[in-house]
Amino acid sequence: MTHVPISVTVDGTVYDGEVEPRTLLVHWLRDSLGRVGTVVGCDTSSCGACTVLLDGRSVKSCSVLAVQADGHSITTIQGLAEGEDNWHPVQTALKECHGLQCGYCTPGMVMSTVDLLSENPNPTEEEIREGLHGNLCRCTGYHNIVKSVQHAAEAMGGAK
Amino acid sequence: MIPVAFDYTKVNTVDEAVAALVSGGEDAKIIAGGQSLMPVLRLRMAAPEVVIDISDVAEMQGVSDAGDAIVIGAGTTHHAVMNDPLVKTHAPLIAMTTETVADPQIRHRGTFGGALAHADPAGDLPAAAVALDAVMTVAGPDGRRDIPAKDFFVDYFTTSLEPEDILVSIRIPKLGEGWAYHYEKFNRTAQGWAIVGVAAAVKRQNGSIEAARIGLTNMGPGPVRATSVEAALAGAAASDDAIAAAAENATDGTRATSDLHAKADYREHLAKVLTKRAVAKAAGV
Structure with a gap:
């Protein structure tokens, strides 16, 4: 089987590798780069747990071939914080508003929220629910997640 | 799951x-955003020998x-597509319909042409394409040709x-x-697939x-294309009653099926109700 060379910027670092064309982006991130913060949830393009940013836009990394990321830039949940004590405002908001229970969906929720707030810094509740339409949480319901996004928007200076 | 191994070529x-399609024959598959193909590959419902990345x-980008x-x-x-000023100005129905497709992550990857060529009966964009008399420009070994939307969609997928x-x-x-x-x-909340959808354009x-x-x-x-509804609406009053009466024709020419989401008779009921709502909202009634 032919392997294909790829060069992908992941969380600011350029990684050169060789992949089988059938390799999913999420598997490359986890198995080859060890970046296991991005998780596989449903494996059917539904749940959004594996969401990462591709050139700044949210995508489900179980539904992208690693080879299609060649030459592009990926941001994972592990690329957001500036250090252990300096979380991204969206991460802080989820903690402060109890926006998670088991936490499995959280990496995807965070990445989708970062994308949502980059496009719409001051979303309404309805826009938040629509913006997170591609992310499923099976623990909490969405009440505190929505609250977390509102809190993050405020912390990031979007909310009025 | 992991797809069956395939060769990859980028054009x-x-x-x-x-x-690449000519040399790959029936064992070749096109991938663009991959939001229809990837689930099928992962479930091994398709096992192409070569995947051609377009x-x-x-030339295939933009409006x-x-x-x-x-x-x-x-x-x-x-x-x-849904954020494009030309689409919003000249084909707002395409923008509105696209906003309901799947979820934000999938809309970032999935493509307009991919959704049409995939021809999922529960996909939203084909209905808008036939309502607007869209024309598909297709390239093949003998050059290019145009196919009207009404002749483009043949059967399931x-x-x-x-x-x-x-x-x-x-x-x-x-x-x-x-x-x-x-x-x-x-549609069900957790999924974007339409149980029934109605694309309406109305001139008042x-x-x-x-x-x-x-x-x-x-x-x-x-x-x-709900031509009986269109005929009943032409010249009708822009009122709830007239629109509801016209919408009763929404099942003419349809062949609804039963699946785990809805039985055929329920789809027929939905077609009438949703047609009434779509026309009323478009007409501002």
């Missing part, structure tokens, strides 16, 4: 894509103004594209002044409806 032009074909129509490159993502053809762009005629639009969709004049165009999603193996 830069439409001609290269067609050449996501960098410049342009062609005078009496706009032309949407088949590889333009849903996110780009089947279009009139030949195995060596590729959908290059979609021409959406401008309807001009006086038209208003709505896409009404009934004074207190009546001058003309209407209606496309139905998931009321048969492909999108259905």
Whole structure:
């Protein structure tokens, strides 16, 4: 089987590798780069747990071939914080508003929220629910997640 | 799950894509955003020997103004389509319908042409395409040709594209002044697939409806143009009663099926209710 060379910027670092064309982006991130913060949830393009940013836009990394990321830039949940004590405002908001229970969906929720707030810094509740339409949480319901996004928007200076 | 192994080739032009399809034959599959193909590959419902990546074909990206129509490159993502000023101005029904497709992550990757060529009966965009008399520009080994939307959708997941053809762009005629639009969709919250959807374009004049165009999603193996509703609406009063009466014709020419989401008779009920809502909202009633 032919392997294909790829060069992908992941969380600011350029990684050169060789992949089988059938390799999913999420598997490359986890198995080859060890970046296991991005998780596989449903494996059917539904749940959004594996969401990462591709050139700044949210995508489900179980539904992208690693080879299609060649030459592009990926941001994972592990690329957001500036250090252990300096979380991204969206991460802080989820903690402060109890926006998670088991936490499995959280990496995807965070990445989708970062994308949502980059496009719409001051979303309404309805826009938040629509913006997170591609992310499923099976623990909490969405009440505190929505609250977390509102809190993050405020912390990031979007909310009025 | 992990897809069956395949070879991968990336092309830069439409001609290269067609050449790759000719050499790959029926064992070749096109990938752009991959939001229809990837789930199928992962479930091993398809096992192509070669996957041809067209996501960098410049000609297939973006939207342009062609005078009496706009032309949407088949590889333009849903996110780009629904935010495009030309689409919003000249084909708002396409923008409105696209906003309901799947979820934000999938709209960032999935493409307008991919959704049409995939021809899922529960996909939203084919209904809008037939309602607006879209024209598909297709490239094959013998050159290019145009296929009207009404002849493009043939059956479940089947279009009139030949195995060596590729959908290059979609021409959406401008309807001009006086038209208003709505896409009404009934779906499960956790998934974007329409149980039934109705794409409506309505032209109002004074207190009546001058003309209407209606496309139905998931009321048969492909999108259905609800011509009986259109005929009943032409010249009708722009009132709840008149619209409801016209919408009673929404099942004419449909072939709804039963599946785990809905039985056929329930889909028929939905088609009438959603047609009434779509037309009323478009007409501002």
